[in-house]
Amino acid sequence: MNDLRHLLEELLQGRVCLMGLGNVDCGDDGFGVRLSERLLEGGMQDVVIAGTTPENYVGRTADGGFDRLIFLDAVEFGASPGSVALLNAREICARYPPISTHKISLGVLAKLVRASSRTKVWLLGVQPASVRLGQTLTPTVSATLDLLRMLLLELSTGKNHVGTAAPGCPAEQSSAVGVREESAITT
Numbered sequence: 093m094n095d096l097r098h099l100l101e102e103l104l105q106g107r108v109c110l111m112g113l114g115n116v117d118c119g120d121d122g123f124g125v126r127l128s129e130r131l132l133e134g135g136m137q138d139v140v141i142a143g144t145t146p147e148n149y150v151g152r153t154a155d156g157g158f159d160r161l162i163f164l165d166a167v168e169f170g171a172s173p174g175s176v177a178l179l180n181a182r183e184i185c186a187r188y189p190p191i192s193t194h195k196i197s198l199g200v201l202a203k204l205v206r207a208s209s210r211t212k213v214w215l216l217g218v219q220p221a222s223v224r225l226g227q228t229l230t231p232t233v234s235a236t237l238d239l240l241r242m243l244l245l246e247l248s249t250g251k252n253h254v255g256t257a258a259p260g261c262p263a264e265q266s267s268a269v270g271v272r273e274e275s276a277i278t279t
Contacts (some may be wrong), residue, residue, distance in 0.1 A: 099178055101247050103214060110216075110244075111140045111149060113165040113198075120173075120220030124164035125194040127244075128238050130210035134245045150201055158164035161211050163198060166220040166233070173221030174232040176240070181206055216240070234260040244260060 113127025114121045128141045138158075142149045146163070153161050168186065169177050179187065185199040202213040218237070221230040229237065 095181065096176060096178060097243060097247075098217075100243065103160055103162065104244075104247050107138070107157060109138045109140060109156065109158045110136070110162050110164055111142050111146060112142070113142055113146050113163055115144050118167045119222040119224050120218070120230055120233040122229060123166040123218050123220065123233055123237060127164050127240060130237070130241045131244060134241065136245060136248055144166045147203055149196040149202055152210060154205045154211055158209075160210045160214060161205055162214045162216055163201070164216050165198065165218075166223065167198070167215065167217035169217065169219055169222045171219040173219050173230065174236040175219040176236065177215070177217045177219070179217065180216045184213065184215050240255060
């Protein structure tokens with residue numbers, strides 16, 4: 093978790109937009125949306141709840157002058173439920189080709205942002221336990237969500253999160269840093 097903390101601390105420098113993806117009606121698939129909601133409740137700005145239609149928000153965030161766009165989502169990466177992966181755009185494109193539970197896959201979304209702006213794309217993903225229709229978050233993924241919420245809010249306290257959301261990254265529903273933009277980590 094220390095490596096993840098260090099990377100997130102560096103990734104949150106500059107202008108950063110967090111985008112929650114997923115379907116809250118399908119168990120752990122709602123992770124990204126639920127985490128985004130909790131971050132907004134905690135006062136964090138530049139958070140978008142995109143749900144199952146991230147394509148409706150990517151253009152605005154790519155045009156918003158952000159240094160980074162971090163997707164928050166439940167993704168299958170073959171780890172234990174509740175495990176966390178932090179992947180850059182290249183890793184996203186390699187692991188998540190044009191097949192997805194979203195209308196457009198994470199790989200295609202990452203390519204779209206990279207092609208249309210200077211914004212670097214990252215994924216903060218959690219391994220789901222269950223994505224069955226009609227379920228809520230499992231206890232394991234819910235515990236991971238709570239840990240990530242606390243971590244992200246703590247790391248963002250040094251940033252200016254007072255006032256309205258940045259243009260192009262509404263807080264509503266549907267730079268140079270030391271982080272090597274090609275690194276990826278799973279925990």
